[in-house]
Amino acid sequence: xxxxxxxxxxxxxxxxxxxxxxxxxxxxxxxxxxxxxxxxxxxxxxxxxxxxxxxxxxxxxxxxxxxxxxxxxxxxxxxxxxxxxxxxxxxxxxxxxxxxxxxxxxxxxxxxxxxxxxxxxxxxxxxxxxxxxxxxxxxxxxxxxxxxxxxxxxxxxxxxxxxxxxxxxxxxxxxxxxxxxxxxxxxxxxxxxxxxxxxxxxxxxxxxxxxxxxxxxxxxxxxxxxxxxxxxxxxxxxxxxxxxxxxxxxxxxxxxxxxxxxxxxxxxxxxxxxxxxxxxxxxxxxxxxxxxxxxxxxxxxxxxxxxxxxxxxxxxxxx
Amino acid sequence: xxxxxxxxxxxxxxxxxxxxxxxxxxxxxxxxxxxxxxxxxxxxxxxxxxxxxxxxxxxxxxxxxxxxxxxxxxxxxxxxxxxxxxxxxxxxxxxxxxxxxxxxxxxxxxxxxxxxxxxxxxxxxxxxxxxxxxxxxxxxxxxxxxxxxxxxxxxxxxxxxxxxxxxxxxxxxxxxxxxxxxxxxxxxxxxxxxxxxxxxxxxxxxxxxxxxxxxxxxxxxxxxxxxxxxxxxxxxxxxxxxxxxxxxxxxxxxxxxxxxxxxxxxxxxxxxxxxxxxxxxxxxxxxxxxxxxxxxxxxxxxxxxxxxxxxxxxxxxxx
Numbered sequence: 132x133x134x135x136x137x138x139x140x141x142x143x144x145x146x147x148x149x150x151x152x153x154x155x156x157x158x159x160x161x162x163x164x165x166x167x168x169x170x171x172x173x174x175x176x177x178x179x180x181x182x183x184x185x186x187x188x189x190x191x192x193x194x195x196x197x198x199x200x201x202x203x204x205x206x207x208x209x210x211x212x213x214x215x216x217x218x219x220x221x222x223x224x225x226x227x228x229x230x231x232x233x234x235x236x237x238x239x240x241x242x243x244x245x246x247x248x249x250x251x252x253x254x255x256x257x258x259x260x261x262x263x264x265x266x267x268x269x270x271x272x273x274x275x276x277x278x279x280x281x282x283x284x285x286x287x288x289x290x291x292x293x294x295x296x297x298x299x300x301x302x303x304x305x306x307x308x309x310x311x312x313x314x315x316x317x318x319x320x321x322x323x324x325x326x327x328x329x330x331x332x333x334x335x336x337x338x339x340x341x342x343x344x345x346x347x348x349x350x351x352x353x354x355x356x357x358x359x360x361x362x363x364x365x366x367x368x369x370x371x372x373x374x375x376x377x378x379x380x381x382x383x384x385x386x387x388x389x390x391x392x393x394x395x396x397x398x399x400x401x402x403x404x405x406x407x408x409x410x411x412x413x414x415x416x417x418x419x420x421x422x423x424x425x426x427x428x429x430x431x432x433x434x435x436x437x438x439x440x441x442x443x444x445x446x447x448x449x450x
Numbered sequence: 451x452x453x454x455x456x457x458x459x460x461x462x463x464x465x466x467x468x469x470x471x472x473x474x475x476x477x478x479x480x481x482x483x484x485x486x487x488x489x490x491x492x493x494x495x496x497x498x499x500x501x502x503x504x505x506x507x508x509x510x511x512x513x514x515x516x517x518x519x520x521x522x523x524x525x526x527x528x529x530x531x532x533x534x535x536x537x538x539x540x541x542x543x544x545x546x547x548x549x550x551x552x553x554x555x556x557x558x559x560x561x562x563x564x565x566x567x568x569x570x571x572x573x574x575x576x577x578x579x580x581x582x583x584x585x586x587x588x589x590x591x592x593x594x595x596x597x598x599x600x601x602x603x604x605x606x607x608x609x610x611x612x613x614x615x616x617x618x619x620x621x622x623x624x625x626x627x628x629x630x631x632x633x634x635x636x637x638x639x640x641x642x643x644x645x646x647x648x649x650x651x652x653x654x655x656x657x658x659x660x661x662x663x664x665x666x667x668x669x670x671x672x673x674x675x676x677x678x679x680x681x682x683x684x685x686x687x688x689x690x691x692x693x694x695x696x697x698x699x700x701x702x703x704x705x706x707x708x709x710x711x712x713x714x715x716x717x718x719x720x721x722x723x724x725x726x727x728x729x730x731x732x733x734x735x736x737x738x739x740x741x742x743x744x745x746x747x748x749x750x751x752x753x754x755x756x757x758x759x760x761x762x763x764x765x766x767x768x769x
Contacts, residue, residue: 285757285758285759286758287757287758288758289758290757290758290759291759318757319754320757322715322716322719322720323678323716323720324719324720324721325719325720349750350750350754351712351715351750351751351754351757352674352709352712352749352750352751353674353712353715353716353719353750355671355672355674355675356674356675356677356678356716358675359642359675359678359679360678363682390671393670393671393672396641396670396672397641397642397672397675400641400643400644400672401641401642401643401644402643430671431668431669431670431671431672432670432671435638435669435670438604438606438609438637438639438670439604439605439606439607439608439609440604440609440610
């Protein structure tokens with residue numbers, strides 16, 4: 132059995148129930164979402180982004196987020212994360228009891244207008260308001276507040292974003308009250324050298340403890356190579372999506388989160404403990420495929436299977 | 451125009467015409483092979499494994515290798531590489547004028563028996579005989595002789611192979627007269643940590659200059675991450691196959707070389723010059739698809755296209 136309280140080296144944060152489901156047309160039933168989240172937690176996943184507090188008319192797929200948060204909170208030792216586009220969403224997330232809230236800020240202002248319909252200044256204003264809500268939340272209901280720098284590796288509309296602009300926005304998010312910032316390759320433009328460079332740049336602004344995670348896409352096949360670069364640069368939290376479903380529906384041509392199954396395999400093969408039982412993780416795919424029969428599930432490991440005699444770091448540790 | 455004599459940082463060695471074609475049932479016409487090789491060389495690829503000197507009854511797909519070598523030798527500044535299973539094949543390769551010959555030696559003896567129908571001792575005997583042929587070849591017809599340590603990261607029949615066995619076989623190949631050894635992840639079992647570890651192990655035996663290249667598969671999706679690890683460990687030659695076609699037909703479950711297009715994109719994005727014009731490389735796919743209409747071509751870049759404003763290292767250099 133997987134012991135979800137044992138030490139891990141790398142936190143794999145599952146974003147499929149949010150990033151995956153917001154990208155597909157089918158609305159997954161609340162029961163199926165709960166089964167998915169419960170099964171992944173039982174496989175040893177310690178952080179799951181379970182939904183987004185956006186108006187239901189914009190993303191009907193995630194309209195049951197409050198219900199899902201309440202359910203996920205009953206699972207021991209699981210960090211329940213949600214996306215919030217603004218202070219109104221953050222208030223709902225805090226009321227629902229989310230452990231972690233993430234506000235996306237597109238460093239490309241063009242993308243910010245398309246995605247959140249807000250200028251940089253407007254998003255920072257929301258961040259300030261959220262920071263205040265978080266500080267004023269009653270002890271024990273105070274979520275970890277992350278600002279996510281999306282389109283950090285370039286924008287399909289603007290191309291490369293100047294370093295100074297990224298640095299300024301990272302600082303502004305921290306000033307607004309974020310506990311940490313994250314990097315997000317929304318458009319799948321990242322490469323391993325850029326990943327290392329941008330981590331160094333942003334850590335230079337916010338300090339190492341305030342940048343520990345990255346959200347990578349596999350649009351151009353470099354997802355796991357970029358994850359490796361992030362590990363080399365000292366990050367310890369990697370977002371991924373079961374079956375690779377999802378991506379950003381507002382960035383034309385961008386698609387495909389990195390695949391949780393393949394990422395966990397890579398990490399465990401490298402001797403890095405994720406706390407996740409790969410065999411049980413692979414079994415979770417059946418829940419998602421049954422609930423989303425029209426959706427393509429990605430990943431190499433499910434077909435190729437584990438190497439003969441494979442010894443995952445997590446189970447070696449537990450033995 | 452691509453200047454194929456300019457300096458490069460990393461040598462991308464195209465193995466599709468050998469490793470790709472030996473894995474597919476269709477026999478590609480000699481004319482199509484020549485068009486493929488010529489187009490890839492024109493795109494800036496500087497080394498191509500064009501065939502294999504094996505009996506035509508075993509691999510009828512590669513029966514025209516001598517003809518292909520003679521054609522490829524007419525292309526300026528192209529290293530014409532071939533695979534040879536034994537001394538007889540090496541003699542044919544030298545007669546045909548190949549610039550580089552590679553003898554595979556499966557570090558798993560079980561796989562060696564299945565793949566080459568020879569024990570380790572028998573393969574080393576062939577290596578000794580080839581070393582003699584190479585030394586006795588007339589000046590100017592003396593090919594570079596590489597011994598490739600296949601199944602180096604584990605075997606689908608035996609699992610992990612002991613370090614001592616790999617080290618012993620690497621030394622034996624060098625003693626037999628190899629100019630260098632290469633590592634080959636025949637089964638797609640490699641992970642980035644294993645890549646670094648094995649490079650260090652083998653370089654410790656043969657010396658750094660005698661291990662510069664690696665042949666990686668993408669069976670479990672880790673191909674480019676493993677390539678990145680190999681770069682970090684100091685290797686400068688990476689095998690890849692256009693469209694990712696190929697893999698080892700004798701290892702059950704193993705399939706898929708790393709994709710040349712995606713690899714070149716990663717390297718150029720990282721600022722590493724390959725000498726290859728990505729746009730022209732992508733155009734070569736049409737030749738292969740036309741000649742192998744039933745074969746699936748892989749790769750992310752062909753669909754995702756280059757990032758907006760992408761500046762490849764090679765063209766920056768040329769500008």
